[in-house]
Amino acid sequence: MSLYSELRSLDQIPLTRLKGVGAALAGKLEKLGLESLQDLLFHLPIRYQDRTRIKPIGELRPGDEVVIQGRVRNCDLVHGRRRSLRCQIQDDTGSVSLRFFHFSAAQKNNLKPGIEIRCFGEARVGSGGLEFYHPEYRQLSDEEASPVAQNLTPIYPATEGITQPRIRGLCEQALDMMERQGGLKDWLPEVLQRRHQLMGLNEAVRYLHRPPVEADVYQLSEERHPAQRRLAFEELLAHHLSLLRLRHQHQSQGAPALVVNMGSMAVDNAAVDRSASDSTKGPVPLVEQFLAQLSFQLTGAQKRVYAEVARDLSQPLPMLRLVQGDVGSGKTVIAALAALQAIDCGYQAAVMAPTEILAEQHFLNFTSWFEPLGLQVDWLAGKLKGKKRIMALERIAGGEAQVVVGTHALFQQDVKFSHLALVVVDEQHRFGVHQRLALREKGSQQGRLPHQLIMTATPIPRTLTMSAYADLDCSIIDELPAGRSPVNTALISDQRRQEVISRVRVACGEGRQAYWVCTLIDESEVLECQAAEATAEELTRMLPELRIGLVHGRLKAAEKAEIMAAFKAHQLDLLVATTVIEVGVDVPNASLMIIENPERLGLAQLHQLRGRVGRGMVASHCVLMYHAPLSQQGQERLRVMRETTDGFRIAEKDLEIRGPGEVLGTRQTGMMQFRVANLERDADLLTQVKAIAGQMDSAPENCDAIIRRWLGRGEQYGGV
Incomplete structure (x- = not known):
């Protein structure tokens, strides 16, 4: 049975099937994240060299990276501060030196006067004129009219023990095998490729490994060539489809509908202003009591954002909402209003913060706001020990604690909630993925999940919101409270x-x-x-x-x-x-x-x-x-x-300088580790990505394949 009938998909063909790849080399390739033939095809060059023409030695200038050809005139050992082997070659236009600081006796003996060699390297100014330090070279036989390269020569990301010639040879083998296999399966429907003027997948891969002589090297170096954009597009699409799928899976489980009888309050901004004294029927909703006792008025932005949150909470689908607000914009009040809506419906709310200082600040705020309303606010952190901890756990499990504020201690195994309906996570990006997931699972009851409200005072650039948070609805508090001084x-x-x-x-x-x-x-x-x-x-x-x-x-x-x-x-x-x-x-x-x-x-x-x-x-x-x-x-x-002092402008600049993994703190999640795409450079593709993702609903098998190709098993992390 042949290799190709045995393994149909290029992502299933291990690199050990390539000539010259044994266990040792496979281990080194694995360090580069390369395990399958498909991995190697997506291992793209970082730059290119032009080895398609031979430059006359007499025309060389310092800094030229070129191919030269000539006869060896002499080859000598030079004893200076460092011993070196210097070899002088000449053509009809002039002569130049090749210098080697690391060389063998065999190498010295093979570089005999009179032989013809072809070299590639960078011309530098040396003690006796222009020199090439450790150039790549090979001897030409008298009868051989050796052809120069037909394409630009790719330079790949490499690791210790893997030379450029070796990795180039492997990529050439992979391309040949790709052609014999009929190419990579292009899961993007042709009609969408034409509509969005995208290059075909196989054409893009082939071009990037073997760019023609006339290729636009500047465009390739800027990573803006249509071939590079095609692969970046598909990778961004894979992330987007993954997040949309996770959102769909999340919402298919349902959530408690937290409906409070406040007229149109859940959908009407103006109604948020109603005070407790306005209510004449039945018990006064906690939200109204809370607003009546506040020492300040909500800003217009706070009213708008809470109306969006309240509307989500009243639905039987788990809310997934990100609330962004600059430092001091009043996000905690939004969290308090959401918690009161859950409590009024007979449920619990949990508020998790990344540090004890921030958690304590929230605890003090919630206690001062909620105790006058007759509500029990409990505190859970690593420092809470012994009898106090046991009593707090009993109140949480029994449902007496209506709001629980704490650090990562909230998701420890012995913490049981009675009926958790709302999880508020402050500064979400500071938590590890599994920590956030664990807290969500604590509220999972009878196939229903708690609502999630995620808050951050680190404004997230629109680019990242559209990619890393595509599974979340987003609200922005874009107004500071009155009285704040610049x-x-x-x-x-x-x-x-x-x-x-x-x-x-x-x-x-x-x-x-x-x-x-x-x-x-x-x-x-x-x-x-x-x-x-x-x-x-x-x-x-x-x-x-x-x-x-x-x-x-x-x-x-x-x-x-x-x-x-x-x-x-x-x-x-x-x-x-x-x-x-x-x-x-x-x-x-x-x-x-x-x-x-x-x-x-x-x-x-x-x-x-x-x-x-x-x-x-x-x-x-x-x-x-x-x-x-x-x-x-x-x-x-x-x-x-x-x-x-504009947090969003600062965030955009931070993204530009440090990159998405650092800004979001998601390096441990696998979510933002792109192979080809770059969120800053490829931001303009995101609108197209979103449009195509919406048009691919009717082809779930294509979506599956695109996600699998680019993310493998990493998609599970997006559901947090």
């Missing part, structure tokens, strides 16, 4: 440290409070905390009149909470901290923030930190105290911070 941002070199310390003295002397943030030195939390301790000691010495506190990641949770509470109560003037205060700290009187070495942080993190000030009526300032010299990227990042 934050002025200044860039100051750390050589002016004394001026900055004086500025802190003045601000605190006028009755305001300040943060001094010490950023991560390296991956060691220990060193970060040591830096914060040293800074606190220095500032205590230089500002003896101020009450100074210190908070960092290695303090016990109770100590952190005590210090934060003292700062909020204005028992401290200056808080020296690590980036643990990035989220969840709300001190309206704090109007000055100093961030040391801001160049070490991402834009989103800087924006979050800056959001800790400007929460009151007083003009607020953020000083970015950098260490010179700044890299070009560092200058660019800090310039963006100085120029804008």
